[in-house]
Amino acid sequence: MIGVAPPAHDPAASESAATLPVGAPGTVRAYVGELVRRHRGPFAVLVSVNAVAVLASMVGPYLLGRVVEDLAAGARDPHLERTVVLFAAALAVQTVFVRQVRLRGAVLGERMLADLREDFLVRSVRLPPGVLERAGTGDLLSRITTDIDRLAGAMREAVPQLSIGVVWAALLLGALTATAPPLALSVVIALPVLLVGCRWYYRRAPGAYRSEAAGYAAVAAALAETVDAGRTVEAHRLGPRRVALSEHRIGRWTAWERYTLWLRTVLFPVVNGTHVLILGSVLMLGGFFVLRGWISVGELTTGALLAQMLVEPIGLILRWYDELQTAQVSLARLVGVREIEPESGDGALLPDGREVRAEEVRFGYGEGGDVLHGVSLVVTPGTRVALVGPSGAGKSTLGRLLAGIYSPRAGEVTLGGAELARMPAERVREHVALVNQEHHVFVGSLRDNLLLANADAGDAELWAALAAVDADGWARELADGLDSEVGSGGEAITPAQAQQIALARLVLADPHTLVLDEATSLLDPRAARHLERSLARVLEGRTVVAIAHRLHTAHDADVIAVVENGRISELGSHGELVATDGAYAALWRSWHG
Known part of the structure; x- marks a missing residue:
């Protein structure tokens, strides 16, 4: 068949879309079955109500066929008054039940959509932290926004309407066969045309819709990355290159959009030809059968009306099934997170102590090579360790390994002898916490933002946590104190204040080991120094691994590890390393001018 060719494979789109997996057909079917089982009661009611509405709609053709039959037989009294009354009663029943069908279908769709949103969120937050951290921003964003939006229409309308259409068509075909069995041949004549057309379409549509969704994810990734790194793009004059990349990905996406539109054309x-063929076959075959005396005129009338009524449910099925092709791709992308095994630690694997140890650790973000090369480090309980070194040396990566965010490719990271990679994330977070340069203030009250770290904390504990990070002053000036709305649309919170909220959560979480990835980076040097002195009192007795870009943080540490090119090149106290006159001493002299 001559037409629009599908666009060539786009590695960029595929790479962006493949950051998180796309659910296999088996996974999608299993999840859909699970949803149906959860809502089997409302589904059964919907099907039953729809069956009553369809049966009521068939009363009219049956009554009209009886009237035609009586008139053809020469009856002088076709009982029109009784026919009108019955028709009116059937119409009233149909109206009531159609309304119920729409209402129950919409409610069922909303409940299923709510389940889907909740399942995706719950499953996502249970994923290994390293998986989410490595996931592309555009891919995550497109799944939680575009894919959910596409599924919203499917869940609200497509699933209920498809169920309605199937029941409707089945009952009409049954009625047509029971009324005039020979007329069922008309459906057999039209069926091959419909099957061939649908087979051609549905062999191409799923892959095309999947590529369209991947193309959109690639566009979202390029735009999100450009916006996030706007200052860097401007500083390095990368604007034309980023625009060219975005235009290329938009071109790929729109090419797939055009291809899927062509498939529908x-x-x-x-489908329209099938409708005409069914009705034409009924009239032509029915006329022949009437002339042969195999069926009556009344049966032909009823059959023609039932065949005409088939147009709507068949159109409904195909329309919403086509809609489900797009929804199926979005569902596969959302359900794909179910194929990532959550961290399932051994229940007996418990840390025996608080010592954090890295043994010959190797780690890389991709297949291209390792970022860390055989790193070994022992962090004894209660000590403060500073990781210093040039940008890109692997400090933050090592910090995330020590916090249990990433799992090493080789070697192991242990806490009290227990391998962090084999411990459940919830258990790791009880002992080790990471506070990095990224932070978030959720829409809600200041109290709710703090209770995320400790749901049982009272007001006194919340104020103490804020005081520990020098945030109680501005917090008390808020109109409603702890009950003040913060976040988007609420009280204006500066980046520094948002970082203080994140640090207050850390105080409330109360882990014994902390990994601070330049947690005070958004404060000016004087405020940062003051905050760190306040934190020193809070962190007393805890193990602290501080990833330091400002060397005054390293100066106060018990042990300093200099990370260069993915290896620890120097290890010792500030005085020892300055006396050694190595890499750290050079950094210290550069810092102090």
Whole structure:
């Protein structure tokens, strides 16, 4: 068949879309079955109500066929008054039940959509932290926004309407076969045309819709990365290159959009042709059968009306099934997180102590090579360790390994002898916490933002946590104190204040080992120094691994590890390393001018 060719494979789109997996057909079917089982009661009610509405809609053709039959037989009294009364009663029943069908279908769709949103969120937060951290921003964003939006229409309308259409068509075909069995041949004549057209379409549509969704994810990734790194793009004059990348990905996406639109322009005429073929076959075959005396005129009338009524449910099925092709791709992308095994630690694997140890650790973000090369480090309980070194040396990566965010490719990271990679994330977070340069203030009250770290904390504990990070002053000036709304649309919170909220959560979480990835980076040097002195009192007795870009942080540490090119090149106290006159001493002299 001549038409629009599918666009060539786009590695960029595929790479962006493949950051998180796309659910296999088996996974999608299993999840859909699970949803149906959860809501089997409302589904059964919906099907039953729809069956009553369809049966009521068939009363009219049956009554009209009886009237035609009586008139053809020469009856002088076709009982029109009784026919009108019955028709009116059937119409009233149909109206009531159709309304119930729409209402129950919409409610069922909303409940299923709510389940889907909740399942995706719950499953996502249970994923290994390293998986989420390595996931592309555009891919995550497109799944939680675009894919959910696409599924919203499917869940609200497509699933209920498809169920309605199937029941409707089945009952009409049954009625047509029972009324005039020979007329069922008309459906057999039209069926091959419909099957061939649908087979052609549905062999191409799923892959095309999947590529379209991947193309959009690639566009979202390029735009999100450009916006996030706007200052860097401007500083390095990368604007034209980023624009060219975005235009390229938009071009790929729109090419797939055009291809899927072309597929529909082939399917819809086939469907319309099938409708005409069914009705024409009924009239032509029915006329022949009437002339032969095999069926009556009344049966032909009823059959023609039932065949005409088939147009709507068949169109409904194909329309919403086509809608489900797009929804299926979005569902596969959302359900794909179910194929990532959550961290399932051994229940007996418990830390025996608080010592953090890295043994010959190797780690890389991709297949291209390792970022860390055989790193070994022992962090004894209660000590403060500073990781210093040039940008890109691997400090933050090592910190995330020590916090249990990443799992090493080789070697192991242990806490009290227990391997962090084999411990459940919830258990790791009880002992080790990471506070990095990224932070978030959730929409809600200041109290709710703090209770995320400790749901049982009272007001006194919340104020103490804020005081520990020098945030109680501005917090008390808020209109409603702890009950003040913060976040988007609430009280204006500066980046420094948002970072203080994140640090207050750390105080409330009360882990014994902390990994601070330049947690005070958004404060000016004087405020940062003051905050660190306040934190020193809070962190007393805890193990602290501080990833330091400002060397005054390293100066106060018990042990300083200099990370260069993915290896620890120097290890010792500030005085020892300055006396050694190595890499750290050079950094210290550069810092102090």
